[in-house]
Amino acid sequence: MAVKIVAALSATLLLVTGVPASAAARAEIPCPKPKIAKPSAPPRPTPPEENAEQMAVGGEDLATHGLIVPDGAKSPPAVTATTWMVADLDTGEVLGACGPHVHQTPASVQKILLAATAIGSLDPDKQVTVVRSDLDIEPGSSAVGLVVGGKYPISTLWLGLLLNSGNDAANALARMAGGGGADGVKKTVNGMNELAASLGAYQTHAVTPSGLDGKGQFTSAYDLALIARVCFANGDFRKYVLTRSAQMPAQKKPKASGFQFQNENKLIYNYEGALGGKTGFTTLARHSYVGAAERGGRRLVVTLLGAEARPQRGWEQGAALLDWGFAQPAGSSVGSLVTPEEVAASAKAPETEAEAAPVTDETVPTAQTGSPRGLSVAAALSVAVLLALAPLLLLLTQRRKRRLAQRR
Template structure:
């Protein structure tokens, strides 16, 4: 099991003798040390689940250092081909924006339109002409390089796609790499930003950071929120206390009685009280594991449609979509029942 044998469980992995963690609705969560890479504690560390917008952290890790922040980009009609009712920063077709403005729109407002543009640009790095599809492939290649073998992107934004999944362990790997970038650290703590006017028809407007952790949690270092109907509420948060820096990741949560960032804050508060050497595993470094192992468990079942999607084999699409949705539902129900049984003990 990547990161240590103690993580090979769909349930809790806790250091010996520590108090029980706070109750959260997220089925899966993990807390790790950003500096040492020690996994402090986890629940279902390697269980696969849809990511929602926290997948944007993989897009950032893949392309933040490869795209010129001053480059001006023109938004195309295809960039805005997004399901209505989803999170947008408000880009307009034909509008011109700097790459930095797109990154801020991605992080602060979780803009799926910005994600499409950035993935398209990333797909052209090095002279490539593959566009958004090549950008998504680069994201998957980067996940494999990091050792995030239970992560597979189908969309650059985290909007639900057949065969798209991640784990709280993989999210911690990805967030840790993001945090090593000074530009990311600055962007993720940005509270407001200005989007430019586009000719006389579209006025400029201000955007605000949706991650309430940075406003309400002392020592917050940033993070990312996420939500889709399938993924439910997902969250990644980063914070520092007394020189110790931690990352918390959550998947498959509900917003009551605590919202995602509040659940993350509760787990951070608990983890900060544990001894500095408390650990149940570690976050691997790029190249530490070697070739990607065959996926197992829930992630493999959810990922079954990936080959069909990649080859365009329409004969396999609908049945496998139903199968993957069924497997996911069973996995989420099993996790919920596990948590309820644990709560009764």
């Protein structure tokens, strides 16, 4: 009976306040941040309405806009990132986070979702001829220097994407992954969104393959960790992101000189055990970063979004959070990275429950009142307790509305 009452209370809190019962009862802790003079930037795009169930993916403690760390853990470093997360790539343990499920704009860390979607389906030795639409990128945005009509190995395009953040390389790879036709990029972006959903990355919606800003394009620190886990499981990805420099081949028709380009992720040059990652920046998204490292047999990944470059650049903030993560004892966690198998099982569970649910007198409404013919004792007690908690529910609802209004 008690279990049913608790379940009823939790469900009602979730419905009324939009957050799980445990999260509603816990005051949000502000994330440590340095005092800085923020540069002017465009207004942040209005995110989709939050889904309480999706905010709690990986554990109810993750359903917060504030800080969540294990009991007894030292305070994490103060960083300018609006949201961040540190997780174990192998065990899936989330060691700590700030607003892990809060919607943010991705910038070029979106490219790891492209990699997760397409790297396994494209032959790295295959030659690709660049077409004009591959160079259809925002003027002034990052490009690795492809030329129309040039022929490049797909492996070189991946290096151009992951080392130099080439948006031209992103378009070419997406086009090829989508079949090579005029609709190739669109097909690949659809595939990116399908993959994100299958991973449980519910705050992620891709509009462009490169991370160049697009209306309705969002991700979260938690989602990026799920995506990074897929990427770092791929040997080619691990090889590419640890490459320090690469050569762009010269072209005969049209004539173009070859040149060398370098990895922009400074973590690999300056951090012990660095495994690589991806940097990102747009004026709208600000700085974003994904990085991973291995120490003492542990592989940790850090993801951060909405950061400023001062007093620390994105990779430096990532390094500081990785240091904090490695200092946590093994087994420390505040949640977990869900697996695709868990996501698939949870999607099937409601269908199974609906099919198996028996129809009883207690669940069939009467024609006269539209209410159940009889309440069980447990249900009656649940109603009584809920009525007693009505003022609290109202207060929580008002607070949630104020928070949403402030974010907008």
